[in-house]
Amino acid sequence: MKARQLTKWGWGVLLMLSLSAVPQAHSQALNHEDDPVKLFERAQDAHAKNDYKTAIEFYDAAIRLKPEFPEAEFQRALALLLTNRKEDALAGFNRAVELRPDWAFAHARFGSLLSSYYNDDRNGEPILRRAVELESQNVEALVALADVRARAGDLNEALALSKRATASKEANSSTWRKRSFVESGAGDKIAALASLDRALIIDSGDLGARHDRAKLRLNAGDKAGALADIRVLDRAGHGSDVPGSFELAQFYDRAGARDDALRILDALPEKDRQIPEVVALRAEIAGGDGSTAEQRAALEQLLERDPKNASLLARLGATYRRIDPWKSQDYYYRALKIEPANSRFAIGYAAALIQGRRFAEAVPILREVIARTPDEYLAHANLALALYELKDFRAAITEYEWIAAARPELAPTYFFLATAHDNLQQYPDALAAYEKFLARADATNNQLEIDKVNLRLPVLREQIKRGQGKRKVG
Secondary structure (H helix, E strand, C coil), X not given: CECECCCCCCCCCCCCXXXXXXXXXXXXXXXXXXXXXXXXXXXXXXXXXXXXXXXXXXXHHHHHHCCCCHHHHHHHHHHXXXXXXXXXXXXXXXXXXXXXXXXXXXXXXXXXXXXXXXXXXXXXXXXXXXXXXXXXXXXXXXXXXXXXXXXXXXXXXXXXXXXXXXXXXXXXXXXXXXXXXXXXXXXCHHHHHHHHHHHHHHCCCCHHHHHHXXXXXXXXXCHHHHHHHXXXXXXXXXXXXXXXXXXXXXXXXXXXXXXXXXXXHHCCCHHHHCCHHHHHHHHHHHCCCCXXXXXHXXXXXXXXXXXXXXXXXXXXXXXXXXXXXXXXXXXXXXXXXXXXXXXXXXXXXXXHHHHCCCHHXXXXXXXXXXXXXXXXXXXXXXXXXXXXXXXXXXXXXXXXXXHHHHCXXXXXXXXXXXXXXXXXXXXXXXXXXXXXXXXXXXXXXCHHHHHHHHHHHHHHHHHHHCCCCCCCCC
C-alpha cells in the first residue's frame, strides 16, 4: 500500500455512501435543483464515475442548501483527497466529524486513506486512533493503525492492534494475513504461520496468503507443506512472467523439487532464458554454478590456481551478485580487464554496480556496450534502470522506448515509461503509457503498480483536462 503497497490481497479504497437510486446528473441541476439529497445523489453518481470535479460541484451545492450535511462533507473530502487537495480534504473531513463526532466509519476510512495511500502517518494516526476509540473493533482502523505502528518500529502495539482486528467477527483472510506480517516482523514465525493457516481456512483462494505461507514453510524447513502451497501457486499462474517464474523456480528448488524448478525455467522464451539471473539460477539448480558457500569456496580455490581465467572470474561475479554486490563488482571488473571487448562481462559488471547503487558508474559502461552491439537487450534494460534511478528521465525514456519496441509484451516497461513522463510533466504521454501498462499488467505480479496507477489516473486525467502538462518534444 505504499503510495504504500495495495496488493491484490489488500484493502478497498472507497465505500460510496448511497441514500437511494442515483439518477443521471445534469450540469443545469446545480442551478435548478433545490433538494440537497438529490444533489448529493448526483454527486455520488459523478464520484462513482471518477468525475471528481463534477462530484465536488454537486457536493458543494448540496452543502449550500443543507449546511449540516455530514455525509456530503465527508464524501466531498474524499473527492478532494483523490484530486490531490489534501489540505482542503482535511478541512472537509474535520467539518464532517464536527457535525457527526461519533462517526467511526468516516474516521477509519479517511485515516486509512491518509496513512496507507498518501504516506501521511502524521495526520492519519490520530484520526485512526479516534476511530478505534469510537468503535473498538473497527477492523479497517485497527489494521491501518497496526501498519502505522509497525512502520514506526513499535511492533508491540502493532501486534496488539492486529490481534484485536482478528478477534472481530468482521475479520477476513486479509486481516489474518496482515497479522502474519507483524508477527513475522517481530520474529515470531510460528505465530505468523498460524495466522496464515487461519487466513487460508477463511479463503483458500487467497493467493497472497498462500505465497506467504510457502515462504515461511520453506524458511522453517517444512518442504512438504511448502511444496503443497507452491503447486497451488503454480496452477494459479504465479510463474506467468520472468520474475514470477524466477521466484517459483526458487521455491521449487528450495522445496527439493528440482525437476519442477527446471521445468519452469525451461518454459521461458529463449530471450528470457538468456537473462543472467535466469542463467545463474538454472545453473545453480542443475548444479555446479557456485551458488552455495562450498561451491563458491571451490571456485575461488580454482581461481587461485588460474587467476587470469576471465570466464571463472565472471562466473564468480554472477554467483556473488545477489549476495555481495561489492565482491561481484570486483570479479566482473577483473574479468573485463582481461577481456575488455566482452559485452557479457561488461553487462555483468554494470549490473553489479547497479546492484550496489553505483548508477552513474554503470552508465558509460552500458553505453559502450550498446555502441558495439546496439541490439543488446540486457544492456538497454540495465541502462534504462540506471538512468531512471539517477532521475535522468529524458534519457531513461529513450531506453524504455527501445525496450518497449523490442519486448512490447512486458508490462513493467510501460510503468517506468509512464512514471518518467509523469516526472517530466509530460502528462498526455504519461497517460498513454499508463494505459498500455494496465492493458498488459498481471494482477498476480503487478498489483502494487496497478494500484498506484489507478490512484494516479483520475488526478492525471483531470490535470490533462485542465490543460496542464506538456507533450514530449521530439
